[in-house]
Amino acid sequence: MDPKLILIILMLGSMLFMLFLAFSGPSATRAMDRRLSAVTSRHGGADADMEQRMRKAVASRSTAKQSQILVSLIPNPENLTKRLRMTGKKWTLSQYAGACALVMIAVIGIGLFRGWAPLTALFVGTASGLILPHKYVGRLITKRVKKFTMTFPDALELMVRGLRSGLPIAETLQTVSTELPGPVGEEFRLVTERIRIGKTMDQALAETAERLGTAEFQFFCITLTIQRETGGNLAETLANLATVLRQRAQMKLKINAMSSESKASAYIIGSLPFIVFGLISWINFHYMESFYTPDPNGLFGLSLMQLVGIGGMCWMGIGVFIMAQMINFEI
Known part of the structure; x- marks a missing residue:
């Protein structure tokens, strides 16, 4: 048999095996156990809630141990983990590394099949495996941040209506997390969960602002901080901020159309x-x-x-x- 054909077959087999390892989900039994534990934590009182928190802590500790294995293979894994979280997907470092390896093996196999020199195929495949997944993740982040920015003024107006009706700021954040879909609801849901487990509102908002990296949400955090220190009508301040953000979005659309x-x-x-x-x-x-x-x-x-x-x-x-x-x- 042709050695080149044998090499291609081995690469395809390795690619399928790595695909199975990287994207194989949990078993049905474990998924059922997690759903049962979630239901129990919602309706079982403080003991069940404490047990659920302990399970989450153990799971996060095991995930951290698994991520430490990839430290020697992935440069700056903390930054990569942050980028993967910014996509809104539940991707792990092992899945990302598996996708990079799959792309690299596929491009190398195609290059060898087309008659490229082994060194050239290796160089092009390595570059593709490093660049293409990175660009895809960056595209997902840009798309999600853009969607968040477009919906964020609606969240501010919803908060304004809640504040004018007499609700506290924590309740308005909870309302936004349940009423608005997409990235805005997800991010505000994370903020309310952090506040619920004991963090202050400033800490919860700062973590979300660091992960999103958008100027619009940073304006919102600064507005809340200044209002808490100096006082004033928070509903009117947020209404003005929503108007400014809409005008800012319109200016961006005009610039994009002109350029x-x-x-x-x-x-x-x-x-x-x-x-x-x-x-x-x-x-x-x-x-x-x-x-x-x-x-x-x-x-x-x-x-x-x-x-x-x-x-x-x-x-x-x-x-x-x-x-x-x-x-x-x-x-």
């Missing part, structure tokens, strides 16, 4: 050479084979085409960076 043509040009100019290069390499690899073949007599072991390609990528990177800065406005 959409420049963004489209930057995307086309920046991505077209890479798309054409990838298509030519896929259709006629022998035509581009000299680009993947190193030259021992060249500079740093690189051929002339490789040096020209690196220079062109540098100049394109500078041009794209300048265009991005020209259409980047701080509001």
Whole structure:
């Protein structure tokens, strides 16, 4: 049998095995036990609540021990854990590492199947395994933060109506967590849960502001802090803040509309050479084979085409960076 075919089969088998290990969920028995314990904690009194908290503490301790294994493989796991939480998904470090390995193995297998040199396939596969999952997570974070920012003024107006009707601030936070869906309800639900377990409102809001990283929620935290120290009508202050945030969102939409043509040009100019290069390499690899073949007599072991390609990528990177800065406005 062809050694290349054997290598591809082994890579596919490893990919399926890692997929099973990374994304295999808990058993049905454990899920049923967790649901029963949750129901018992809601209706079983203080003892059941204490038992549920102890189970959560043990589970978090075991999860931390499992995450320590990945410290030697993943740089800065605390930052990566924070990014995964910002997506709103219940992903773990092991699942993220498994997805990176799957992407890397898939790209290496495709490259070897297309006749790439092993070193080139390894380099491209490693770069894809590190960059593509990172970009996907960043896209999910941007999408969730954007959705939160769009719905956040509605949450403030709901809080204003609750405060004017006589409800305390803690009850208005609880109302927002139950009435509004999506990221806003989820984040306010986490705030109310932190307050319920003994943290102050400032600590709960500070943790949410650190995880979201949006200026809108930081404005909200600063408003509550200043109002608590100086006094005043909190309902009127939050109503004014909601108006400011809506105007801020409208200004962002106007800027995006005015700069959409420049963004489209930057995307086309920046991505077209890479798309054409990838298509030519896929259709006629022998035509581009000299680009993947190193030259021992060249500079740093690189051929002339490789040096020209690196220079062109540098100049394109500078041009794209300048265009991005020209259409980047701080509001």
